[in-house]
Amino acid sequence: MGGDDSGLESDNFDWNTEDELEIQNYNSSSSCLTLPNGDAVTGSGEASSSAVLANSKVLDHFVSMGFSREMVSKVIQEYGEENEDKLLEELLTYKALESSSRPLQRIEPDPCSSENAGSSWDDFSDTDIFSDDEEIAKTMSENDDTLRSLVKMGYKQVEALIAIERLGPNASLEELVDFIGVAQMAKAEDALLPPQEKLQYNDYAKSNKRRLYDYEVLGRKKPRGCEKKILNEDDEDAEALHLPNPMIGFGVPTESSFITHRRLPEDAIGPPYFYYENVALAPKGVWQTISRFLYDVEPEFVDSKFFCAAARKRGYIHNLPIQNRFPLLPLPPRTIHEAFPLTKKWWPSWDIRTKLNCLQTCIGSAKLTERIRKAVEIYDEDPPESVQKYVLHQCRKWNLVWVGRNKVAPLEPDEVETLLGFPRNHTRGGGISRTDRYKSLGNSFQVDTVAYHLSVLKEMYPNGINLLSLFSGIGGAEVALHRLGIPLKNVVSVEKSEVNRNIVRSWWEQTNQKGNLYDMDDVRELDGDRLEQLMSTFGGFDLIVGGSPCNNLAGSNRVSRDGLEGKESSLFFDYFRILDLVKNMSAKYR
DNA sequence: AGTACCATGAATTCTAAC
DNA sequence: GTTAGAATTCATGGTACT
Structure with a gap:
């Protein structure tokens, strides 16, 4: 064959x-954050020496995230090293309680281990991020008090943070508690319930009660005739998220039918622009939930069969303009x-x-x-x-x-x-197996489709963009922007798979990029501090792209099609968390 | 009724180092 | 030849649409 x-x-x-272009001298050894010239931001020598000296890889891992060695040791002693999620949870809680007692201080390196603790990103000068911004400091202080209250009430710190970020600094404790409750409903409780009740909770995602919550507790604008519609079962959501036929979203280059205007919810309007992707044929209620988190933006469902010879039914939620799109040629x-x-x-x-x-x-x-x-x-x-x-x-x-x-x-x-839509041999070499190539490709964007949506950025950013690429995979978004001729100034690429990171890094060098590529391996490690450091370095992000894992949503999955709360697919909430952080922090850079 | 679906995990086979 | 580890093969429903 x-x-x-x-x-x-x-x-x-x-x-x-x-x-x-010739491949330049480049060191791809770091699995954490790497500068384009190959220097790990940590100061690779120090980081690696600490790894050698440390008796625990897990300990080192958390220390490099900015937790003090003492605190990590204590938590590991208490809970063992096996469950890193649990450890992280505990560490975050400790950190929250600690920081709320001195709200203006950011993570302090442990003086005993100053050679590495919390210093991963010290190369970015960040000492004066908050110093001349009393307003932000005040808000953060208030947030910390609220955060402490929520944690004391028994809520997870991550959930509390998301709620605070989502509802803003003026939200009451009661509103926050309600928000967390609903978020938990979507994410956690489902797994604990027997199948029969599980169905009810899935239905709850689009129930009247849920909608009332949205409009009243979250303070969102009620649509006209809301009261009537609420009495009217599920018609509204069902109609709003019905998969279009033909599945051409707001339009594709090869079909004549186009929608040229849409009204974005106020909270969603950029910049920064965001672009989220996942499988269109997810279990019922999933896209409603995703849309609700992503500022109520209506998903654009597109089948890539209108762009290439293979079908690929996907939903995209983005706040990009939809006028004057143009396709990649040929x-x-x-x-x-x-x-x-x-x-x-x-x-x-x-x-x-x-x-x-x-x-x-x-x-x-x-x-x-x-x-x-x-x-x-x-x-x-x-x-x-x-x-x-x-x-x-x-x-x-x-x-x-x-x-x-x-x-x-x-x-x-x-x-x-x-x-x-990738260059031939994009995933070839570098030790990747044939099977893994199929796997990486199967999880990827269709470049022409994504590029069509992103094409509107070209005239908006003639000098290039700063891109935050979450769940980058083999770099579909990066390739799309490059093929569009949009210069990539700074790209922060977060991707768990090392072979995928290597693929993107190789592509980056072979295409003679002028900008900087920073890569990380875990979205959960990308917190407010790290974002602040990055954004202060190059002035914020213009675009946040991400297609979060579909494992638990995809129809092919016989074993664990658990919906958004599934093991991998729940990382969507990290996409939202990070996007919301960037949105809130972006005001400073405009 | 027919169709499609960014998958998972156990079992098996293959590969390369010793 | 043995063996550990990697690569490949195979069986595995159910949901949500047309």
């Missing part, structure tokens, strides 16, 4: 040609035959597919393609309908294409790259 792919090299994306081929001309020769007339289904993280096995070959080859002409049906079903299920007589095959990784 590999031989049949050679003809694909004729496709004419030209954006590889500018990417032939427009990618939008049928299987155009994308893979060599398959045409072998394509049976009874395989009526013209588009591929969604590119996923796994591929069909060699055994399966062999079974199909045997099933088809015993017939001189078209196989009987039952065989056709079986083969077509498997081809649809596994996205198989015809690469020889009676021979089907899954797409090669480079073909998937091309379909998704």
Whole structure:
């Protein structure tokens, strides 16, 4: 099958040609935060020496997050090292109680371990962030009092922080408690309940009571005729979030129907601009919840089959203008035959597919393609309908294409790259396995689709943008902006997978980027202090992009399709937490 | 009724180092 | 040849839409 792919090299994306720069001397060893010249921000020597000396990797991990060695030791002693989440929770609580007694001080390095504690980001001069801003200091002090109260009431610090950030400094304790209650309802309680009640709580996500909460407790504007609609069951939400057919969002380049105006909720209006992505076909209520957290912005549901030859139904929530969008050129081929001309020769007339289904993280096995070959080859002409049906079903299920007589095959990784709008070999090399390439690609953006939405930024930021990229994966947003010709000034890229970070780093160097790429591995470590340090360094973010994990939302998941409160997908709340922090902090940089 | 779905985990096979 | 670890194969429903 590999031989049949050679003809694909004729496709004419030209954006590889500018990417032939020599790889400069670069040290990619740091898994934490790395400067473009390869120096870890921590001062890599110090950080690594402490790692060698420390008897506990976990201890070091938390110390590097800014907690004092003494405090971390104590907590580890108490709870063991296994459950890092629990440890973090405890540390945050201690920190909250400590800081509320001296609200103006930021995390203080432990004098006993000043060589590393809390110093990870000291290269960013941040000593005067708050010093001449009494207003902010006052607000933060008040927030700390509130925070302490909430923590004392038994709420998790993270949840309390989110509530304070979301409702603002003037929110009463009662409002905050209510907010946390509802957030917990969406996130935590579900898992504790038996299946039957679980359903009720999922329904609760769009219930009248919930909506009343939104408009009254959160102080959001009631829509006209609200009282009537509240009596009217779920019509409003159901209508608002109904998947469009055709799934073209506010418009795609290849269809004539466009929406050119929309009214954003006031809280959502940027800058900073944000762009959130996840699977469109999530369990019921999920998009309602996501939309509610993201300032009530209506999701834009788009199927990438209008941009390329493969379907990819996704929902996007963003506060970007939607006028004067333009697509990347050349427009990618939008049928299987155009994308893979060599398959045409072998394509049976009874395989009526013209588009591929969604590119996923796994591929069909060699055994399966062999079974199909045997099933088809015993017939001189078209196989009987039952065989056709079986083969077509498997081809649809596994996205198989015809690469020889009676021979089907899954797409090669480079073909998937091309379909998704990435440079060929984007995920190749660097020790990544074939399986992992499929996995990384299957979790990625479709670049042309995202670029179309982001294209409006080009005339707004002719000198480039500062990008915060959460759950970066293989850098779909970065590639999209680059292909749009939008200079990337400073990019903070947060991605858990090391191979993915390496892919983005390699791409960054090969494309001769002039800006700076900082990478981190865990969104949960990106707190207000670190954001403040980053934003003060280069003056805030213009765009916050993120597609949070879909594992617990995706239809393919048989095991743990638990909704937004699932293990991975609940990281959406970190996207919101960070976005809200950046939004609140951005006033200073405008 | 038919269709699609950014998946997970156990079992199995493959690979490379010894 | 043994073996540990990595890569691959396979079985696994259910939801929410057309």
